[in-house]
Amino acid sequence: MKFVVVCLMFLTTAGYTSGQSVQGVPAHSCLSQGPPGIPGRDGRDGTPGRDCSCGTKDAEIDELQMKYQKLEQRLSVLENKNETTPIPCTGDACKIPSSCTEVAERSGFNDQSFYVIDPDGPDRGVLPMVVQCDLQGDKATTLIGHNSETRTRVKGFQGPGAYSRDVIYWNSMEQVRAVVNQSTLCKQQIKYECHGSVIWSSTTPYAWWVTWDGRQADYWGGASPGSGKCACGQSGTCSGRCNCGNDLAWREDSGFLSHKDDLPVIQLRFGDTDDPPEEGYHTLGKLICYP
Numbered sequence: 453m454k455f456v457v458v459c460l461m462f463l464t465t466a467g468y469t470s471g472q473s474v475q476g477v478p479a480h481s482c483l484s485q486g487p488p489g490i491p492g493r494d495g496r497d498g499t500p501g502r503d504c505s506c507g508t509k510d511a512e513i514d515e516l517q518m519k520y521q522k523l524e525q526r527l528s529v530l531e532n533k534n535e536t537t538p539i540p541c542t543g544d545a546c547k548i549p550s551s552c553t554e555v556a557e558r559s560g561f562n563d564q565s566f567y568v569i570d571p572d573g574p575d576r577g578v579l580p581m582v583v584q585c586d587l588q589g590d591k592a593t594t595l596i597g598h599n600s601e602t603r604t605r606v607k608g609f610q611g612p613g614a615y616s617r618d619v620i621y622w623n624s625m626e627q628v629r630a631v632v633n634q635s636t637l638c639k640q641q642i643k644y645e646c647h648g649s650v651i652w653s654s655t656t657p658y659a660w661w662v663t664w665d666g667r668q669a670d671y672w673g674g675a676s677p678g679s680g681k682c683a684c685g686q687s688g689t690c691s692g693r694c695n696c697g698n699d700l701a702w703r704e705d706s707g708f709l710s711h712k713d714d715l716p717v718i719q720l721r722f723g724d725t726d727d728p729p730e731e732g733y734h735t736l737g738k739l740i741c742y743p
C-alpha cells in the first residue's frame with residue numbers, strides 16, 4: 453500500500469524538477485509536516501537546510517493516508533473531466549499550450565471545452581494539467597473546478613467554524629498556483645445563504661474560508677482583505693458586517709474573492725446552525741483566471 457501511495461504522490465503532484473523515480477526516494481525520506489499541496493515544505497524549494505521535521509513512522513503513515521484520500525477525491529473529480537479537446541498543430545506548434553490564450557490563438561475555440569495546458573512551460577515546473585477554457589469578450593479565461601461547487605446544506609454545527617469542508621481541485625495546488633501566477637487577475641465567487649446563522653457575531657467570526665496557503669481569511673466575497681466584513685458591510689448597505697445575522701429570515705452574503713495572493717479557497721468553515729431554526733447553504737464557484 454505504501455509503495456502505491458508514494459507512486460501516486462509522485463505521479464500526480466510532483467513537477468519535473470522533483471520528479472525523481474520512486475527508486476530515488478531515500479528510505480527515510482523526510483515527509484512534509486505542513487498543509488498538503490503547499491510548495492516549499494519538503495526541502496525542494498531551494499531553501500538551505502531542512503524545512504520540515506520528521507515525525508514518527510505512525511505520523512508519516514497517517515499523513516500519507518490523508519494525502520492518499522485527497523488524491524482519490526481529486527481523481528474521482530478528474531475522471532469526469534477526461535474528455536479533453538485536441539488542438540490541431542504541425543511541427544513545433546505541437547507543444548502543449550501554456551495558457552488558454554494560446555489555446556484560443558491556435559484552435560479558435562468559443563466554448564467551455566477542456567484542454568491540457570502547461571502554465572510554466574514544457575519539461576520544467578509543474579506537470580501539464582486539465583483546465584476549462586472560456587472566452588469572455590476578447591479574453592481567454594481559465595476555469596479550474598473542484599468538489600464543492602454544488603449548493604450544500606450546513607446544519608447541526610454550533611461553534612465558530614465547527615463545520616468544515618475541504619475544497620479539492622482538479623489539479624494539485626502547485627499547478628493551480630502556477631495558473632494564478634501567470635494571470636493578471638483571478639476571482640472566485642463565494643456564497644452563504646443563511647437562516648439565523650451568522651457569519652460574524654459581534655467581533656467573533658463564525659464562518660470563514662481558508663486561503664491556498666492555510667490562512668484564515670478575514671473578509672467575505674466582495675469585501676477587501678483585512679476588512680472583517682462582507683460586501684454589504686463594506687459598502688454600508690447593511691446594518692452590521694454582513695447580511696447573515698440572527699434574525700430568522702433567509703438572507704445571503706455573496707461576492708467575488710479577487711485577491712490573488714489568497715486564492716484559491718481550500719476550505720470552508722461555518723457554525724451557528726445547531727438550534728432548530730438555524731441552517732445555511734454554501735456555494736463556491738470555479739476559480740476563474742484572466743490573462
Ligand SMILES: [Ca+2]
Nearest residue numbers: 573576577578
Ligand atoms: Ca511545466
Ligand SMILES: [Ca+2]
Nearest residue numbers: 648649698724
Ligand atoms: Ca443564530
